[in-house]
Amino acid sequence: MVSVKLLLSLGASLALASPISPPPNSLLLTRDVAQFNASHPNITIFATGGTIAGSAGSSDQTTGYQAGALGVDILIKAVPQLWNVSNPTGVQFANVGSSEITPAILLNLTRLVQQELDKPECQGVVVTHGTDTLEETAFFLDVTLRTEKPVVVVGAMRPATAISADGPINLLEAVTVAASPAARGRGVMVVLNDRIASAYYTTKTQANAPDTFKSYEQGFLGYLLNIKPIFYFSPALPVGKPYFNVTETAAELLPQVDILYGYQGLDPKLAAAAVAGGARGLVCTGMGAGSWTAPGQQALARLITEHGTAVVFSRRTMDGYVGSRQVGYGAGFLNPQKARYTLMLALSAGYGDEQMRTLFES
Incomplete structure (x- = not known):
């Protein structure tokens, strides 16, 4: 000691x-x-x-x-x-x-x-x-x-x-x-x-x-x-782990991505407030396997349509998988804080809809 x-x-x-x-x-x-x-x-x-x-x-x-x-x-x-x-x-x-x-x-x-x-x-x-x-x-x-x-x-x-x-x-x-x-x-x-x-x-x-x-x-x-x-194992990497080259990325090119927490009776206006505050992407810490309230999903759908906001659903439970969504993307096995950085890097790299879906849900 x-x-x-x-x-x-x-x-x-x-x-x-x-x-x-x-x-x-x-x-x-x-x-x-x-x-x-x-x-x-x-x-x-x-x-x-x-x-x-x-x-x-x-x-x-x-x-x-x-x-x-x-x-x-x-x-x-x-x-x-x-x-x-x-x-x-x-x-x-x-x-x-x-x-x-x-x-x-x-x-x-x-x-x-x-x-x-x-x-x-x-x-x-x-x-x-x-x-x-x-x-x-x-x-x-x-x-x-x-x-x-x-x-x-x-x-x-x-x-x-x-x-x-x-x-x-x-x-x-x-x-x-x-x-x-x-x-x-x-x-x-x-x-x-x-x-x-x-x-x-x-x-x-x-x-x-x-x-x-x-x-x-x-x-x-x-x-x-x-x-x-x-x-315990021979050298291996996580299946589907992405790589982002940030050697030439300026700090201002990493977009703002905010995390919203899911709960009973959540306030749908918080998502719009985050986007109004500069967020280009949102990670929703969903209930269970990423569930969100109906009013909350409607608010998110409007943000996607009107502002092009990228939305990823993760989970507030310790572990688990969040699969494909009708609104936004499922985060797979990533928890909210890791999904946030993945989304920031993907937005910075200019990923489109199909690339996003492959990145998070494959």
């Missing part, structure tokens, strides 16, 4: 030298050339903040802490075992709670991660992230990166200053997975609590407990035993 005193004292600058070329000047870089081992894979850690970098006033405080308080240099220095499995390079991309992550930030992160993965000297990438929206970032990266190299998104449910903080071991496991040749060709992965999961399907299922990131229907890709990854 890493003590509060140690974590708060590890902010000293580290040597900035390594075989990996530096990122743009706006980013802070952490390397330790003295510990470089030519036989170890080079793993780049993009830090964005979150609970894994959180700090609280006492070691028994696990709520009400400050997210994104510690830098990536502190996180790396607190886990010296990282150098047993890799040559880690830390890039301080951001340091915020994950609720502050925006589509524009994700576009920039995707480009930087892709640039790093394209370097022959980089064997894998880890992204540290707050857990509140970790699944959204992981999903976005999964459908916008093109690589066989491992990409792992990791976070923590307890701040770094807490008793039994899960961040250090999660980070070590994430880097170990990213450094493993067996992790290649599996798309973006999420690693927390000894589990390895597909970013495409994984979601946060519990607001507080460490054992929270799961994909109930699709299951886990693997497990970590003594910090050694054990994969």
Whole structure:
């Protein structure tokens, strides 16, 4: 366990030298050339903040802490075992709670991660992230990166200053997975609590407990035993997973897509208000397998006809499939937050009706 005193004292600058070329000047870089081992894979850690970098006033405080308080240099220095499995390079991309992550930030992160993965000297990438929206970032990266190299998104449910903080071991496991040749060709992965999961399907299922990131229907890709990854299956990708090339996409070209929540007696005017506020697309968090009230569907049909609004129906249940619809598109197995990014990317790419239907419902 890493003590509060140690974590708060590890902010000293580290040597900035390594075989990996530096990122743009706006980013802070952490390397330790003295510990470089030519036989170890080079793993780049993009830090964005979150609970894994959180700090609280006492070691028994696990709520009400400050997210994104510690830098990536502190996180790396607190886990010296990282150098047993890799040559880690830390890039301080951001340091915020994950609720502050925006589509524009994700576009920039995707480009930087892709640039790093394209370097022959980089064997894998880890992204540290707050857990509140970790699944959204992981999903976005999964459908916008093109690589066989491992990409792992990791976070923590307890701040770094807490008793039994899960961040250090999660980070070590994430880097170990990213450094493993067996992790290649599996798309973006999420690693927390000894589990390895597909970013495409994984979601946060519990607001507080460490054992929270799961994909109930699709299951886990693997497990970590003594910090050694054990994969259950040969490398494979989710069936029908799309790819969107965003290397030339400007932030303003990602259209606004809002999410509406379904409930008894829902207000149909909320859909029109969202479109009036600039939404080009709507994701409806439907009841059951995506059901919506009759007045609500009539309002959505008018928006589709009069404004060309793209409408996707997902579900408010933990899991399940939403199939084809008479009004709009069914989201398939995608939950609302993942359907939202899929719709944003599809609208940005100029998808027409048939492409949308194939994308969501095939």
